[in-house]
Amino acid sequence: MAAQTILQKLEILADAAKYDASCASSGTAKKNSLGGKGIGSTEGMGICHAYAPDGRCISLLKILLTNHCVFDCHYCVNRKSSNVARARFSPQEVVDLTLAFYRRNYIEGLFLSSGIVKNSNHTMEQIVEVARILREEHDFRGYIHLKTIPEADAEIVHQAGLYADRVSINVELPTDSGLTRLAPDKDARQIEGAMGKVKSDLVEAKDARKRFRHAPRFAPAGQSTQMIVGADAATDADIVGKASRLYDNFRLRRVYYSAFSPIPDASAVLPLKRPPLIREHRLYQSDWLMRFYGYKPSDVMQATEADGNLPLDIDPKLAWALKFREAFPIDVNRASKEQLLRVPGLGVKAVGKILASRRHRALRLDDVALLTQSITKVRPFICTVDWRPVTLTDRADLRSLLAPKSEQLELFAA
Amino acid sequence: MTALQHVKLGTYYVVHLPEPDDFDFWRERARALVQSDVPPDRIAWVEPGGSGDLFAHGERRMPVPPMDAKPVRANRRFVSLARNAILHSDPERFALLYRLLWRLQSSPRMMEDKADSDVRRVEELDKNVRRDSHKMHAFVRFRLVESEDEEVGEHYVAWFEPEHHILRANAGFFMRRFSNMRWSILTPRGSLHWDGETMSEGPPAERHDAPGGDPMEDLWRTYYASIFNPARLKIGAMLKEMPKKYWKNMPEASLIPELVAGAQGREAKMVEKGALEFEERPDTLAAIDKAIHACRKCPIGSLDNHAVMGEGPQDAALMIVGEQPGDQEDQIGRPFVGPAGQLLDAHLEKTGIDRRAAYVTNAVKHFKYVQRGKRRLHQNPGAKEIDTCRWWIESERAIVKPKLVLAMGASAARGMLGKTVSISKVRGSPIPLEDGSELWVTAHPSYLLRLEGSAREEQARLFDADLAAVKTRLEELA
Numbered sequence: 001m002a003a004q005t006i007l008q009k010l011e012i013l014a015d016a017a018k019y020d021a022s023c024a025s026s027g028t029a030k031k032n033s034l035g036g037k038g039i040g041s042t043e044g045m046g047i048c049h050a051y052a053p054d055g056r057c058i059s060l061l062k063i064l065l066t067n068h069c070v071f072d073c074h075y076c077v078n079r080k081s082s083n084v085a086r087a088r089f090s091p092q093e094v095v096d097l098t099l100a101f102y103r104r105n106y107i108e109g110l111f112l113s114s115g116i117v118k119n120s121n122h123t124m125e126q127i128v129e130v131a132r133i134l135r136e137e138h139d140f141r142g143y144i145h146l147k148t149i150p151e152a153d154a155e156i157v158h159q160a161g162l163y164a165d166r167v168s169i170n171v172e173l174p175t176d177s178g179l180t181r182l183a184p185d186k187d188a189r190q191i192e193g194a195m196g197k198v199k200s201d202l203v204e205a206k207d208a209r210k211r212f213r214h215a216p217r218f219a220p221a222g223q224s225t226q227m228i229v230g231a232d233a234a235t236d237a238d239i240v241g242k243a244s245r246l247y248d249n250f251r252l253r254r255v256y257y258s259a260f261s262p263i264p265d266a267s268a269v270l271p272l273k274r275p276p277l278i279r280e281h282r283l284y285q286s287d288w289l290m291r292f293y294g295y296k297p298s299d300v301m302q303a304t305e306a307d308g309n310l311p312l313d314i315d316p317k318l319a320w321a322l323k324f325r326e327a328f329p330i331d332v333n334r335a336s337k338e339q340l341l342r343v344p345g346l347g348v349k350a351v352g353k354i355l356a357s358r359r360h361r362a363l364r365l366d367d368v369a370l371l372t373q374s375i376t377k378v379r380p381f382i383c384t385v386d387w388r389p390v391t392l393t394d395r396a397d398l399r400s401l402l403a404p405k406s407e408q409l410e411l412f413a414a
Numbered sequence: 415m416t417a418l419q420h421v422k423l424g425t426y427y428v429v430h431l432p433e434p435d436d437f438d439f440w441r442e443r444a445r446a447l448v449q450s451d452v453p454p455d456r457i458a459w460v461e462p463g464g465s466g467d468l469f470a471h472g473e474r475r476m477p478v479p480p481m482d483a484k485p486v487r488a489n490r491r492f493v494s495l496a497r498n499a500i501l502h503s504d505p506e507r508f509a510l511l512y513r514l515l516w517r518l519q520s521s522p523r524m525m526e527d528k529a530d531s532d533v534r535r536v537e538e539l540d541k542n543v544r545r546d547s548h549k550m551h552a553f554v555r556f557r558l559v560e561s562e563d564e565e566v567g568e569h570y571v572a573w574f575e576p577e578h579h580i581l582r583a584n585a586g587f588f589m590r591r592f593s594n595m596r597w598s599i600l601t602p603r604g605s606l607h608w609d610g611e612t613m614s615e616g617p618p619a620e621r622h623d624a625p626g627g628d629p630m631e632d633l634w635r636t637y638y639a640s641i642f643n644p645a646r647l648k649i650g651a652m653l654k655e656m657p658k659k660y661w662k663n664m665p666e667a668s669l670i671p672e673l674v675a676g677a678q679g680r681e682a683k684m685v686e687k688g689a690l691e692f693e694e695r696p697d698t699l700a701a702i703d704k705a706i707h708a709c710r711k712c713p714i715g716s717l718d719n720h721a722v723m724g725e726g727p728q729d730a731a732l733m734i735v736g737e738q739p740g741d742q743e744d745q746i747g748r749p750f751v752g753p754a755g756q757l758l759d760a761h762l763e764k765t766g767i768d769r770r771a772a773y774v775t776n777a778v779k780h781f782k783y784v785q786r787g788k789r790r791l792h793q794n795p796g797a798k799e800i801d802t803c804r805w806w807i808e809s810e811r812a813i814v815k816p817k818l819v820l821a822m823g824a825s826a827a828r829g830m831l832g833k834t835v836s837i838s839k840v841r842g843s844p845i846p847l848e849d850g851s852e853l854w855v856t857a858h859p860s861y862l863l864r865l866e867g868s869a870r871e872e873q874a875r876l877f878d879a880d881l882a883a884v885k886t887r888l889e890e891l892a
Contacts, residue, residue, distance in 0.1 A: 007636055014640035032590035041591040047552045048655065050666055052642035053674045055651025062641060072833055074801070081797035100630050101637075103570060103595060104556045177848050184833035259646070277646055353528035360527040367529040 012087040016067040021258040025059040025108035025143040028165040028221035038139030060111040069115030073183035075231045078115045091130040109143030124152035131163035150194035166221035174239045178232030195250040198223050222253035231260040235308030237301045244297035257283045282310040293341045318344040328381040345377035427457045428472035434461045435579040437500045445486045449479035459508030491525045499539035501579045546578045553660050557628040570597040573624035631665040638666040644677035695809050706779045712799040714780040719744050724775025733816035737825040738778035749774050754860040765881040773814050777829030778803045800828045817891045823858030856880035
């Protein structure tokens with residue numbers, strides 16, 4: 001077979017990386033290339049340089065170093081027993097590609113992952129080598145996200161953290177039994193052990209920087225992880241519970257959810273239908289509720305239906321409100337911030353605006369309408385000077401009144 | 415009112431701004447006008463290229479504020495909003511900002527009132543400008559111009575069409591990011607040039623002043639097409655963040671229509687290629703029997719052979735799993751009836767396990783072979799074939815619910831565990847399965863058939879020992 005061109009390799013290795021959900025480039029330390037020899041900057045806010053027709057942000061060059069793999073995880077397109085085309089980049093090729101894309105302002109940086117070749121340590125060393133060349137030889141100051149391999153030695157993983165803005169280890173599946181079944185070569189305890197080590201490295205580095213100004217940074221954008229939704233029998237309640245334990249135990253910046261999607265050359269132990277994409281969306285919404293709205297995991301679990309899953313037709317916040325109608329209506333002119341955040345249809349920004357504005361005027365329904373996206377959604381749950389939803393919250397058909405009307409997807413008009 | 419001495423009653427002031435984004439100029443004029451007590455409706459603000467002629471009769475000289483004029487008050491929130499909002503292309507922005515400044519003098523905390531229409535409008539302008547700047551950071555695409563002159567080196571040039579007057583305000587971002595690169599950003603409102611040390615501004619440019627392509631764009635388009643997952647088309651989400659107006663200057667955007675059009679076909683192909691779409695699990699053994707005969711999910715099913723269903727009581731406590739049917743099993747249609755089956759029967763009898771009480775089946779349902787003359791030679795199933803067939807063995811297990819599964823050989827073990835294990839390492843002790851039952855692994859009887867002499871004796875002994883352990887365990891579980 002003739003040697004593959006860079007273009008062919010890129011096609012294979014980007015294709016192989018697309019099942020990773022994360023492409024974030026935000027929340028890292030500020031840096032720029034003034035006074036340096038190279039290029040690159042990160043200014044806090046992530047930048048999406050393009051959007052693919054799947055609606056996902058393209059912020060980083062997200063590729064695998066290689067999709068050869070000695071592991072045989074059933075949900076993974078690159079598993080050993082799969083028949084996909086294989087390719088392998090050298091570290092230098094990845095470096096050149098990253099810099100060429102970065103100079104043209106296509107990307108914020110690199111997100112590098114890899115199949116396991118030879119063994120975990122060898123693979124991890126190759127990944128770290130890419131980051132080293134970028135940082136040390138090219139003084140690259142853009143964003144680098146490295147996927148670390150839980151089975152690799154802690155010392156090499158630590159190296160990765162010194163070069164990268166963010167490191168991540170995928171927990172892959174929300175339950176241990178799912179992992180045993182679908183990823184027979186992986187071990188839940190080893191994965192969590194590796195996450196624990198990264199966490200202590202993060203804490204240590206932060207502590208050192210408090211005392212020594214020039215102490216090296218360690219993954220300033222923290223660590224994240226990803227769970228595949230819908231490949232095993234875990235319910236949303238299981239997933240939310242797992243996510244909140246991960247947030248608590250490992251101080252994760254983000255838990256990403258990736259709806260299991262049909263992959264070429266899949267294995268037969270996988271489920272038969274792909275989960276609705278909306279399920280992933282509902283999980284992200286619940287993630288938001290826990291991170292920004294003061295919901296506890298138990299609150300989110302209360303919003304699930306009898307089968308342990310969040311309703312698909314309405315968002316989890318509305319689901320919670322419909323279950324706890326006695327908590328409403330809430331008086332927007334008096335209620336606390338925490339109470340306002342529980343009102344379906346009021347976001348963090350709207351609540352902030354209400355709190356600021358009500359110091360100046362007693363809010364009427366029209367005023368609230370100006371501050372929110374949709375007053376129809378909010379109205380049944382609030383009181384204003386001139387509005388009280390009398391019987392609305394008691395109506396049995398409230399859910400159907402508020403659930404979004406199902407729409408036919410608009411055909412693409414080019 | 416002292417101001418009346420300085421302002422001619424009814425005078426209409428016209429302020430010409432030197433640049434559309436000159437905040438400092440606006441601030442200085444606005445301050446003087448407020449101090450001179452000129453109400454908002456007596457001022458016209460005219461930007462370059464604006465319709466200044468309408469106000470030909472207005473007073474162009476600025477009023478002089480009285481000596482005792484109060485300092486103009488504006489909180490930090492207003493200043494930061496105004497600095498950004500002034501970059502907006504709305505010609506009314508200067509008047510809006512002045513009106514706000516004017517009102518702030520009597521109600522200093524007005525900016526907090528988010529329901530006020532002026533406050534809302536200025537926040538909207540600010541938001542639009544911030545979005546436009548953000549999109550500029552994101553969507554500017556540089557193209558490389560290689561110079562003949564060695565000294566000049568590489569020069570990266572971009573053509574961008576911002577909606578608002580944001581070019582100058584964003585020079586810093588590109589300078590900090592590409593500080594060691596020579597670059598230019600050309601726009602219809604002006605241009606920026608950075609040579610690695612200094613920033614200079616140039617006149618408005620046109621599209622053809624910028625290069626028409628870059629060899630790297632092929633790679634970028636390849637990346638864009640490959641990273642897109644056709645199984646999750648969400649056009650609305652894409653359009654919301656990357657509206658069509660930006661597409662014309664983004665090399666990758668030309669691919670979007672074909673990617674979208676091809677998406678459903680590609681997804682269907684992915685599924686078909688993986689032969690993933692199994693139906694619901696069959697819930698009776700008879701249904702499985704019927705389904706496996708039609709199964710063509712791996713190449714073995716397409717050979718000239720017949721599926722062989724497991725046999726035994728539906729409530730058996732023991733399930734024995736072999737590799738795949740052999741030549742005789744394929745012809746007769748029952749598992750373990752050939753030479754290996756006879757050897758198995760002998761060993762089971764010796765150990766005291768009743769084969770009729772066990773459910774006997776195979777990890778792979780069809781016979782895999784190669785034709786050699788008249789003979790069909792057995793071939794080991796591949797890992798992928800075993801994995802594909804796990805669907806059926808798992809369906810059988812879900813119905814029979816054995817307490818103990820005995821997997822004979824590496825293929826059977828893989829069929830149960832999903833990974834390849836070494837028999838010598840795992841034999842002799844139970845492996846817990848997800849449903850609470852346990853798995854024991856031993857060699858396949860056909861392995862014994864291939865050995866001779868002392869090696870065969872040794873393996874037969876180990877095989878018997880495994881069977882004996884299974885028997886003991888079964889009695890414990892009963």
